[in-house]
Amino acid sequence: QVLLVQSGAEVEKPGASVKASCKASGYTFTNYYMHWVRQAPGQGLEWMGRILPSDSNTRYAQKFQGRLTLTRDTSTSTVYMELSSLRSEDTAVYYCITGYSSGNGIEWGQGTLVTVSS
């Protein structure tokens, strides 16, 4: 079955960068987009961007253009999400998601808590 395992919680200072990972298993990694969504404390869900692992094609939400970079390592079936110039408003749980076009349903990672604090 599809499994997405994300890296552990991070604490970063304002202005720094954070890099979280999402390791996929149970399906052909290169076949489906991997998306990232975040959720600030007590708030709703916000789509950030996606990458196609087969060719690294990326698309980002306007809000994150210039600060968000998605990359992948096909040898380990892992996608990385790097967010730079962190501010306190970036404190959130970050999720990876895949499967929108698979016809078999949508799967979520368990989330990575990123705390931005001086």
Next chain:
Amino acid sequence: DIQMTQSPSSLSASVGDRVTITCRASQGINNKLAWFQQKPGKAPKSLIYAASSLQSGVPSKFSGSGSGTDFTLTISSLQPEDFATYYCQQYSSYPLTFGGGTKVEIK
């Protein structure tokens, strides 16, 4: 951007009740509509994709319907484990967008 309007934003219901949550898109989304359930402190869980397809392992008390711009999530008989927040999401065009959520509470 496609706006997703979910209603109600919260509701109180009793165990055994039939519950319906609606989601309206600001334009047609070709049935590319998903529903998620989220409990406090947990990752969202997928319930429905493609407007009406049940995610594997999800009980059949959950069902999705609708087309065009208007969609519905129905829980046929609410159980204690169903008290949670529910979100809709369109994945027809970028940026993907979510509804604001519906919190289902115990009456």
